[in-house]
Amino acid sequence: MKLSMFASCAPGIEPWLEREICELEMGAVGSESFPANVVQDVGGVRFDGDQLTMAHALVGLGLAARLLIRIATFPVTELSKLDSYVGRLSWTGWLKRDAPRVIRASAKKSRLYHSGAIEQRVMQGITRRMKDSPPPVEADEIERAASLVVRMDHDICTISLDASGQPLHRRGYRLNPSLAPLREDLARAVLLASAWDRKRPLIDPLCGSGTLLIEAAMLASNWPPGIARSFGIEPTALADKVSIDAVKHDRMTRVQPMKAMIFGSDRDARAIAATKENLSGFDFPIQLAVAPLSAAELPQEPLSIVTNPPWGGRVSADQHLNPLYRSIGDLRRRAKDGSSLTLVTSRRELAYKTGVAMRSAFLTDAGGTKVNAFVENAKA
Ligand SMILES: C[S@@+](CC[C@H](N)C(=O)[O-])C[C@H]1O[C@@H](n2cnc3c(N)ncnc32)[C@H](O)[C@@H]1O
Known part of the structure; x- marks a missing residue:
C-alpha cells in the first residue's frame, strides 16, 4: 500500500529532517521499503513509502514532530457537500469500525472556515460510509482514539491520519525535566x-x-x-x-x-x-x-x-x-x-x-x- 506522508518539524530544521528521512535505514524488516520522493516543504518534509516505511519513520526519526498520512485531497467550497465527498472515500483501510475517533480541523483562506462545522461534517460522512457509531471520546481518552487532521487551504480540503499520536519528541525518557529543558x-x-x-x-x-x-x-x-x-x-x-x-x-x-x-x-x-x-x-x-x-x-x-x-x-x-x-x-x-x-x-x-x-x-x-x-x- 503506497502511503503519502508528511513529517512535520520545528521551523528551520527541515533540511536536517530531510537528510534524516533519506538516511532512514530499513534493515531486515522492511528491506524492500524505503522513503521515496523526499521533498522539503514549509514546516516539514513530504515523502512516499509503504506501511513499513511509516513504521520505521515513527520509531527511527528523531527530528519529526508528527507524521501525517494523507488520505484524500479535494476541492470543496460548500459545507453541505463536504460530508458527501467524505462519504465517497473508502475508510475501512484507515479506520476500525465502531472504534473511537477524533477530528481536528483548521482553515486558511477558504470559504469553509468554521473548524467545528468542518469536523462535524467530516465525522458524519465517515460514520455514514462506515455504517457504524463510534463512541464519544472523553478528553482523557484522546490517545486511545484514531486521530484525523482536516486542513482547508484555499478551498482545498486535505484529510490525513495522524500516525504519531503524542508529538514524536515525547520519547518517554524525560522523567524529570528540571528547569528550562530543551525539547x-x-x-x-x-x-x-x-x-x-x-x-x-x-x-x-x-x-x-x-x-x-x-x-x-x-x-x-x-x-x-x-x-x-x-x-x-x-x-x-x-x-x-x-x-x-x-x-x-x-x-x-x-x-x-x-x-x-x-x-x-x-x-x-x-x-x-x-x-x-x-x-x-x-x-x-x-x-x-x-x-x-x-x-x-x-x-x-x-x-x-x-x-x-x-x-x-x-x-x-x-x-x-x-x-x-x-x-x-x-x-x-x-x-x-x-x-x-x-x-x-x-x-x-x-x-x-x-x-x-x-x-x-x-x-x-x-x-x-x-x-x-x-x-x-x-x-x-
Ligand atoms: C537552560 S539550562 C540547560 C537545560 C538542558 N539543556 C536541559 O535540556 O535540561 C542551563 C543550565 O545551566 C546551569 N548553569 C548556569 N550557570 C552555570 C555555571 N556557572 N556553571 C555550571 N552550570 C551553570 C543551570 O544550573 C542550568 O541547569
Missing part, C-alpha cells in the same frame, strides 16, 4: 548542526536535565528515538498491516556501543540528579559531575562542546549572563586545537560574548521564543 527534537537538531562526528568526546558543561547528553548518546549508538513509546496508528486499521513491535526489535538489533566519551556537568546538584533520573532507562556510559563551568574538566584531545546556556531575556539578566557566556568562550579556548563550540540561545549578542567566531546554523522556535543554534566557524 528533545531541538537538542538532536543542535547536535546534528554541530557536525559532531559521534566519535570524538562531547561535553555539555551546563547540562541541566541532560537532554543534549541523552540525544548525543542516542545518535552515537544508533538508538531508535521512538523505541519506548506508542503511536497514533495503534487504534487505526493501519496497525493491522504492520508490526510496530517487529520494527522496534529490528532497529534495536542495530544499536551499537558508543565510541564517543560523553561528559555532562552542572553547578546545580538537582540538575545532575534529574539527568541521572532521565538516564535511568538506558545504560549509556555518560560521565556526570556537579561542577561550575569554570571547573569543568576537559579531555586532552579535540572535542565538541555543545551546550544550552540560560537565555535570560531581561537587561538585568543579561548583565549576569555576559560573564557566563564569556566563560563558555574561555572553556572553548582551554580545549585542544581542533575542538568546536556549538550553543543554542535566543540572544545573538550573548553568543558574541563568547569571543568565538560563530554563525547561525538554524533559527527555530522553542515554546514561542526564537532561538538560534550557533556553530563555530570552521577554520579555513
Whole structure:
C-alpha cells in the first residue's frame, strides 16, 4: 500500500529532517521499503513509502514532530457537500469500525472556515460510509482514539491520519525535566548542526536535565528515538498491516556501543540528579559531575562542546549572563586545537560574548521564543 506522508518539524530544521528521512535505514524488516520522493516543504518534509516505511519513520526519526498520512485531497467550497465527498472515500483501510475517533480541523483562506462545522461534517460522512457509531471520546481518552487532521487551504480540503499520536519528541525518557529543558527534537537538531562526528568526546558543561547528553548518546549508538513509546496508528486499521513491535526489535538489533566519551556537568546538584533520573532507562556510559563551568574538566584531545546556556531575556539578566557566556568562550579556548563550540540561545549578542567566531546554523522556535543554534566557524 503506497502511503503519502508528511513529517512535520520545528521551523528551520527541515533540511536536517530531510537528510534524516533519506538516511532512514530499513534493515531486515522492511528491506524492500524505503522513503521515496523526499521533498522539503514549509514546516516539514513530504515523502512516499509503504506501511513499513511509516513504521520505521515513527520509531527511527528523531527530528519529526508528527507524521501525517494523507488520505484524500479535494476541492470543496460548500459545507453541505463536504460530508458527501467524505462519504465517497473508502475508510475501512484507515479506520476500525465502531472504534473511537477524533477530528481536528483548521482553515486558511477558504470559504469553509468554521473548524467545528468542518469536523462535524467530516465525522458524519465517515460514520455514514462506515455504517457504524463510534463512541464519544472523553478528553482523557484522546490517545486511545484514531486521530484525523482536516486542513482547508484555499478551498482545498486535505484529510490525513495522524500516525504519531503524542508529538514524536515525547520519547518517554524525560522523567524529570528540571528547569528550562530543551525539547528533545531541538537538542538532536543542535547536535546534528554541530557536525559532531559521534566519535570524538562531547561535553555539555551546563547540562541541566541532560537532554543534549541523552540525544548525543542516542545518535552515537544508533538508538531508535521512538523505541519506548506508542503511536497514533495503534487504534487505526493501519496497525493491522504492520508490526510496530517487529520494527522496534529490528532497529534495536542495530544499536551499537558508543565510541564517543560523553561528559555532562552542572553547578546545580538537582540538575545532575534529574539527568541521572532521565538516564535511568538506558545504560549509556555518560560521565556526570556537579561542577561550575569554570571547573569543568576537559579531555586532552579535540572535542565538541555543545551546550544550552540560560537565555535570560531581561537587561538585568543579561548583565549576569555576559560573564557566563564569556566563560563558555574561555572553556572553548582551554580545549585542544581542533575542538568546536556549538550553543543554542535566543540572544545573538550573548553568543558574541563568547569571543568565538560563530554563525547561525538554524533559527527555530522553542515554546514561542526564537532561538538560534550557533556553530563555530570552521577554520579555513
Ligand atoms: C537552560 S539550562 C540547560 C537545560 C538542558 N539543556 C536541559 O535540556 O535540561 C542551563 C543550565 O545551566 C546551569 N548553569 C548556569 N550557570 C552555570 C555555571 N556557572 N556553571 C555550571 N552550570 C551553570 C543551570 O544550573 C542550568 O541547569
